[in-house]
Amino acid sequence: MRYSTMFIPTTRHEPAGVQAISHGLLVRAGYMQQLIAGAYSLLPLAQMVRRKIMDIIRSEMSQIGAQEFFLSALQPIELWDESGRTTAVSDVMFRLKDRKGSDLALGLTHEEVFTSIARTNLTSYKQLPQIWYQMQTKFRDELRPKGGLLRVREFTMKDSYSFDVDEAGLDRSFQLHRDAYKRIFARCGLDAICVDASSGAMGGAGSIEFMIFSDSGEDLIVTCTECEYAANIEKAASKAEIPSATTSTSEFEKFHTPNVRTIKQLEEFGEGFPAHSQIKTLVFVADGRIVLALVQGDQELNESKLQSALGVSLLRQATEVEIIDTLQASPGSLGACGVESGEGFKVATIIADKRLQGRTNMVTGANENDFHVKGVSIERDMKVNKFADLHKVRETDNCVRCASAIKISNALEIGHIFKLGTRYSSTMNAQILHADGSRNPILMGSYGIGVERLMAAIVEQHNDEFGIRWPVSVAPFRVIIVPVNWQNEEIRSASERLYAELISAGIDTLLDDRDERAGVKFNDADLIGIPMRVTVGKKAGQGIFEFKLRSEKSAKELSSEQLLVEVGNLTS
Ligand SMILES: [Zn+2]
Known part of the structure; x- marks a missing residue:
């Protein structure tokens, strides 16, 4: 091509609100212009790069036997009702009605549509395995689009879906994708790492994210300084010393704590109660039911871990009104001693961090303003329904595998693969006949790469003070x-x-x-x-x-x- 006939509107002006290097560079180098918040016009140079990235993805998907589809972005809302996800995704789903009043959605992902194709066409184990994919536009009504192409409301996604007879088949399809993704990112010039991730609203049995280290990334990942351990902080586990009980063991006793509302205030109150000997009581509403979540006083609760441990699709913090209605006390004086839970009670579940299991001589709120209780023994004084890993990993913790030091770094997600298992095939009734005559739900996986985000990620890793430095494989x-x-x-x-x-x-x-x-x-x-x-x-x-x-x-x-x-x- 000749420069004089090409449309390359380079500019010296940095666009407003730049938070990512790739955002500023792609605008200044004439690759894209913003149309509205979270939607960009990709100009000719960007389209050349985008097509090269898509060619790399296509060739690697073809290597693992995946077949390319192209589905409608318009989806009937009934399919989302069937999978039970309409509410969980309602914040980000673009919805519209057609002229006859039918409810439609602009697809934010295609699990439902692919599952509906599978259930009407895949009926026998003889037809499996299958891997289906497409590269198609997705729409997500993000609360705060930002970072140029890093978080947008309309983007191209390579989404693939695997259909297998059993767990072993799913493991194989998952591994094929994991390897294909590694090759795709390497061919795009990216230095990507695999991390254990939380499945979030997708549900399912396990997931892996592909990340690059980047200050523009919104994720935090925990990596070990010695071994290969790497996990998203939403999922990461860690080892930490359980503090030994304070020397003086006190009797279970309610005591007056005027104006003590925080962990810190209680640390400094009276004889002093170290934060690690306190129990923090947090109140959530999970799928409409009240849940009490307990963590050690000096720990933060990780909501993703709580959501996974409860197996719920909707989780939010309770309002003060809901808290007072449940426990008859305000935040700052809450506790779980003597609280009943389960059917017929206001509290559905009491769940506690594993680090609290078996602990004694603890301090917590008395569910009466200005009062706390001390000498609390978790097992004796609380009816905890479940212990789970709920706390946020801290940099001072140690690696869960090898106990070495860990690091927490910003990272940018460039791919995510999920073992869905029967999450969608069960609810949407996609079953196959097995060799032994039984009928069972198909085992599914889903696998995604955001194409334009990948383009931005490449720029994040390949630039200098003069501009972009494309790897040859994707350069326009x-x-x-x-x-x-x-x-x-x-x-x-x-x-x-x-x-x-x-x-x-x-x-x-x-x-x-x-x-x-x-x-x-x-x-x-x-x-x-x-x-x-x-x-x-x-x-x-x-x-x-x-x-x-x-x-x-x-x-x-x-x-x-x-x-x-x-x-x-x-x-x-
Ligand atoms: Zn380690």
């Missing part, structure tokens, strides 16, 4: 030819000859045929991030060109024959 052009003076006949004809040679060798090349100063052209070439630059200058008449990699400072002189070899060899 492999080479840019920069004639230093387009008015010079010798330079112009040498540039045209070289351009023709590169094109006929099948190399994506951009010829900067603009009548601009060399400095302007160099700056634009760096900003838009073409991996290789060939400068055509004074030695053009002798057939000598200056060759420079975007990633390196120094240039070297090459003949056109040498150039062709060099350009062809460079693959990353």
Whole structure:
């Protein structure tokens, strides 16, 4: 292509509200422009990159036997009602009515639609396994779109779905995707790591996220400094010393604590009660029922872990009115001693962090304002229904596998794979006949990559102060030819000859045929991030060109024959 005929609106102006490097660079380098919050117009250079990324994804999906579909973005709401997800996703789902008044949704994912195709067409074990995928537009009404392409309301997703007869089959489909994703990210020039993740609103038996370390990322991941352990903080476990009980063991006793409302105030009250000897009582509403969640006083509760442990789809903190109605006391004086739970009681479940199991001589609220109880023994004085890992991992904790030090870092999710199991096939009745004559729900997995987010992630990992540095595999052009003076006949004809040679060798090349100063052209070439630059200058008449990699400072002189070899060899 010729620069003069292309639409590349580079600008020096940083867009407003930039929080991610990729956002600023993709706008300044003329790849995209914002239409509305969370929706971007992708311009020609971006579409070239997007197509290369999609080609890489297609080739790797094809390697694992996946078949490409293209489903409707318009979905009937009834399918979401059937899977039971309508409420769980109501915040982010774009809904509309057609002219006849039918309820429709713009797809935010396609588990329901693919499951509906499976249940009417896959009836026998002989038809499995199957892996189906598509690359299609998804819509999510995000509360706060931001970070350019990192969090948007409309985006392309590669979503695939596996259908298997049994757990072993699902394990195999999951492993195939895990390996394919590793290859996809490596081919896109990304240094990705796999982390254990929480399944969230997707449900199912387990999931793995693919992450890159990035300050623009909104996720926090816990990694071990010694072993391979890596997990999203929503899921991460850790080891920590359980503090030994305070030396003086007190009797179970209610005591007056005027104006003591916080862990800290109680630490400093009277004889002093260390935070690790206190029990923090939090009140939640989980699928409409009141839940008391208990953690050690110096720990934070992790809501994702609580949601997984309870197995509920909707979880929120209780309002003060709900709390007073349940426990007859205000936050700051709450506790679980003597609270009954289960059918017929206001509290459905009392769940406590594992670190509280078996603990004695603890302090907690008395469910009476300005009173606490001490000498509490968890097992004796509380009817805890379930102990689970509920606390947030802290950097001072140790690795759950090898007890070494851990690190908590910002990371950006670039892919997520789920073992759905029978989560959708059960509720939507997608069953198959087995060899032994029994009928059972199909085992499913679902697997996603956001295409434009991947483009932004590549920019996050490949840039410098001058602009983007695309890896060759996804760059819009492999080479840019920069004639230093387009008015010079010798330079112009040498540039045209070289351009023709590169094109006929099948190399994506951009010829900067603009009548601009060399400095302007160099700056634009760096900003838009073409991996290789060939400068055509004074030695053009002798057939000598200056060759420079975007990633390196120094240039070297090459003949056109040498150039062709060099350009062809460079693959990353
Ligand atoms: Zn470790």
